[in-house]
Amino acid sequence: MSFQPIFEAQPWDDVKASIYAKTAADVAHALAAPQRTLEDFKALISPAAAPYLEQMAQLSHQLTRKRFGNTLQLYAPLYLSNECQNICTYCGFSLDNKIARRTLSSVEMLLEAAVLKDWGYDHVLLVTGEANVTVGIDYLEKALRTLRPQFAHISMEVQPLDQADYERLIPEGLNTVLVYQETYHRADYKKHHPKGKKSNFDYRLDTPDRLGRAGIHKMGLGVLIGLEDWRTDCFYTALHLDYLEKTYWQTKYSLSFPRLRPAEGMLQPKVEMSDRELVQLICAYRIWNGEVELSISTRESPVFRDHVIKLGITSISAGSKTNPGGYAVAPESLEQFEISDERSPPEIAAMLRRQGYEPVWKDWDAALA
Numbered sequence: 001m002s003f004q005p006i007f008e009a010q011p012w013d014d015v016k017a018s019i020y021a022k023t024a025a026d027v028a029h030a031l032a033a034p035q036r037t038l039e040d041f042k043a044l045i046s047p048a049a050a051p052y053l054e055q056m057a058q059l060s061h062q063l064t065r066k067r068f069g070n071t072l073q074l075y076a077p078l079y080l081s082n083e084c085q086n087i088c089t090y091c092g093f094s095l096d097n098k099i100a101r102r103t104l105s106s107v108e109m110l111l112e113a114a115v116l117k118d119w120g121y122d123h124v125l126l127v128t129g130e131a132n133v134t135v136g137i138d139y140l141e142k143a144l145r146t147l148r149p150q151f152a153h154i155s156m157e158v159q160p161l162d163q164a165d166y167e168r169l170i171p172e173g174l175n176t177v178l179v180y181q182e183t184y185h186r187a188d189y190k191k192h193h194p195k196g197k198k199s200n201f202d203y204r205l206d207t208p209d210r211l212g213r214a215g216i217h218k219m220g221l222g223v224l225i226g227l228e229d230w231r232t233d234c235f236y237t238a239l240h241l242d243y244l245e246k247t248y249w250q251t252k253y254s255l256s257f258p259r260l261r262p263a264e265g266m267l268q269p270k271v272e273m274s275d276r277e278l279v280q281l282i283c284a285y286r287i288w289n290g291e292v293e294l295s296i297s298t299r300e301s302p303v304f305r306d307h308v309i310k311l312g313i314t315s316i317s318a319g320s321k322t323n324p325g326g327y328a329v330a331p332e333s334l335e336q337f338e339i340s341d342e343r344s345p346p347e348i349a350a351m352l353r354r355q356g357y358e359p360v361w362k363d364w365d366a367a368l369a
């Protein structure tokens with residue numbers, strides 16, 4: 001059992017054409033439906049839904065409040081390494097970028113963690129590039145053993161691993177894995193990932209299946225918006241999620257929608273997504289799926305984040321540094337991408353409270369499971 005045949009049965013050009021053929025009547029049907037299908041989701045992300053944005057925003061807000069109440073989870077990334085054997089056309093850590101490389105030691109990890117703990121964080125997202133020797137499975141296991149006593153919830157955004165590797169890391173405290181497909185357009189994926197293990201489209205596509213079989217608590221999906229037609233890419237994300245929820249029903253899921261940000265040596269986005277379109281996408285995900293968590297990072301501007309949190313978002317990063325050692329050990333090293341919202345975690349927490357939300361600093365505690 002895998003997502004592969006479901007994916008192959010839906011050719012890119014057919015999916016794209018069917019999204020752009022949706023009409024106002026399809027959108028009205030989707031908004032009125034008691035349960036929304038993937039065809040309804042296509043209507044909600046289509047250009048025909050643009051005039052319905054206000055109605056979508058209200059519905060998305062109501063559904064989110066009903067399911068998630070007035071809480072918003074806060075998390076911070078902790079970059080452990082910028083070493084990477086891949087070439088990705090959009091990333092500051094790409095192998096072909098001549099930057100100083102650094103991998104944190106256990107002592108340095110704890111120095112970084114202390115800053116996050118001081119802010120109140122109990123949920124951390126560990127991030128590395130993809131370098132088998134320096135940040136392979138042994139290093140990841142060491143990181144979990146070092147940091148598990150510090151945090152109630154540990155997420156990872158690192159290289160895709162084999163199922164056996166996930167089965168080794170989960171007992172060490174790995175709760176959540178984020179693995180973004182970047183784009184579901186097979187040919188363009190190859191253009192953006194010309195060298196390294198990441199150039200294997202199918203291995204990446206199969207990663208959520210390996211995670212599901214390994215019994216991960218939560219996984220996060222998404223695409224990098226700007227590489228290809230965002231509507232089509234986000235439909236495939238929804239298709240993937242739909243399959244995973246039915247297959248690995250005990251796992252929880254989250255979605256992210258990062259827009260390409262400036263980075264050292266990076267390409268310009270092929271497709272620009274406006275703020276209104278990103279709001280439309282967030283609302284469409286929520287209206288289609290009342291359970292999935294929706295996350296927004298510091299890639300987005302303060303003004304945008306302040307407005308969008310009411311429309312379906314359930315988790316938000318704050319105070320993020322996207323360079324290894326960025327919080328305490330080496331604040332001046334090169335970032336993976338420039339962040340847009342530079343407000344501190346206390347400032348973000350105060351903003352959330354002003355809007356009637358309770359900031360939650362931990363996601364999930366293994367002791368409560």
Ligand code: SF4
Nearest residue numbers: 084086088091094129
């Ligand atoms: S996106 Fe990830 S795999 Fe690609 S260059 Fe950056 S760190 Fe490496």
